[in-house]
Amino acid sequence: MTTTNSNVAGRALVVGGYGAVGSVVTRTLTEWFPGRVVPSGRDEARARRLGGVCVDVGDLAGFRQVLDELGDVSVVALCVEPEDAQLARICLERGIHLVDVGATHQLLEEVTSLHEPAAGAGATAVLSVGVAPGLTNLLARRVNDAVGGAERIDLTVLLGAGERHGTDAVRWTVAGLGKPATARARRVPLPGFGVRTAHPFPFSDQYTLRRTLGVPEVTTRLCLDSRPLTASLFALRRAGLLRGVHGARQQRLLTSLFSRVHLGGDGFAVRADAYRGERHATLSLTGKGQSRATGLVAAHVIRTLFTQNVPVGVHHLDQLTALADLPEQLAAHGITAAG
Ligand SMILES: NC(=O)c1ccc[n+]([C@@H]2O[C@H](COP(=O)([O-])OP(=O)(O)OC[C@H]3O[C@@H](n4cnc5c(N)ncnc54)[C@H](OP(=O)(O)O)[C@@H]3O)[C@@H](O)[C@H]2O)c1
Known part of the structure; x- marks a missing residue:
């Protein structure tokens, strides 16, 4: 298998580098690799204050120009x-190289279709980077292996409704609430949170894992730490009242409303359950701050690209052996496994 050169030189351009996720990537990588991190976003003054540059992902000509001017970008986060x-x-x-924390299945599929051009140019893209997708992919791989190839995997994500989630993450969640449920809700024990009712939600991991692990049935469900908020939101979805939230104006209004609601704590938990006949395996991880955890996962992925051999082409996190022990590495940051 073709691999990238170890010890990649150059700098990491962190797009969205002062957002809830990106600021953790910027801070963590700057500690590990001083002088090799360039944060960016649309606010030029803010980016420059941090030693970064102005980037708008909607302006491709401008993005090319930034890459030309910087000259030595080896990784874009x-x-x-x-x-x-x-x-x-x-x-x-x-x-x-590209490290993408995105969670929209369609978009990740589009990037996956770039496997050949990426491999031809000697570049690696790592997708499914974060908590969900991300840690869920890694747990799914382990429980799948534990049952000897699952017939079904259930993934559960609990997010803290009291965390100050970034606007772009809230926008993504609002868009997901507008989509109809594709499976039944499930009662799931989660470490530190008791038994919760979790509802099917369009996280990308459930689609990509069917391919990367060859598991026919994978479902990801979501709940919030606040039981009343979870019940109300999903009751609204069941009643079809969130289905119309596709217009940009409605989405902006709801995103702004949800960004102000802080009804719980900042803990999160993810759990994977694999089933094959009578066999069942389960693993969970828990910690504080899903944005922080996502940023830490991304920073670890970039460190791996900077320092280790990784296959070229487009890969999801669960496909890279160099990152298989990421859950253990995250224990140092307070993200821990629970039985
Ligand atoms: N995989 C996972 O588990 C996971 C978890 C959490 C979040 N996410 C994803 O991570 C992404 C970021 O979430 P977040 O919570 O960090 O959001 P956020 O706090 O709103 O951060 C977004 C950042 O991007 C910048 N930005 C916005 N529009 C831009 C554009 N057109 N061009 C360049 N920069 C732009 C923003 O700054 P300006 O507005 O100044 O440009 C800001 O710095 C979201 O897509 C979310 O779905 C994934």
Whole structure:
């Protein structure tokens, strides 16, 4: 298998580098690799204050110019979701590695289709980076192995409604609430949170894992730490009242409303259950701050790209053996396994 050169030189451009996720990527990588991190976003003054540059993912000509001017970008960390895969294509065709924290299945599929051009240019894209997708993918892989190839995997994500989630993450969640449920809700014990009712939610992991692990049935469900808020939100969805939330104005209004609601704590938990006949395996992880955890996962992925051999082409987190022990590495940051 073709691999990237170890000890990749150059700098990491963190797009969305002062957002809830991106600021953790910027801070963590700067500690590990001083002088090799360039934060960016649309607010030029803010980016420059942090030693970064202005980037708008909707302005591809401007993005190319930024890459030309910086001259030595070897990794782009995408910590905001663009409209399509054009920006990913620009990076990969130039041989620049890509780390994408996005959670929209369609968009990740578009990036996956760039496998050949990426491999041809010697670039690696790592997708499904974060908590869900991300840690869920890694847990799914382990429980799948534990049962000897699952017939079904259930993933459960609990997010803290008291955390100050970033606007782009809230926008993504609001868009997900507008989509109809594709499976039944499930009662799931979660470490530190008791038994919770979790509802099917369109996280990308459940779609990509069917392919990467070859498991026919994978479902990801979501609940919030606040029981009343979870019950109300999903009752609204069941009643079809959130289905119309596709218009940009409605989405902006709801995003702004949800960004102000802080009804719980900042803990999160993820759990994976695999089933094969009578066999059942389960694993969970828990910690504080899903944005922080997502940023830490992304920073670890970039460190791996900077320092280790990783296959070229487009890969999801669960497909890279160099990152298989990430859950253990995260224990140092207070993200821990629970039985
Ligand atoms: N995989 C996971 O588990 C996981 C978990 C959490 C979040 N996420 C994803 O991570 C992404 C970021 O979430 P977040 O919570 O960090 O959101 P956030 O706090 O709103 O951060 C977004 C950042 O991107 C910048 N930005 C916004 N639009 C931009 C554009 N057009 N061009 C360039 N920069 C732009 C923002 O700054 P300006 O507005 O100044 O440009 C900000 O710095 C979201 O797509 C979310 O779905 C994934």
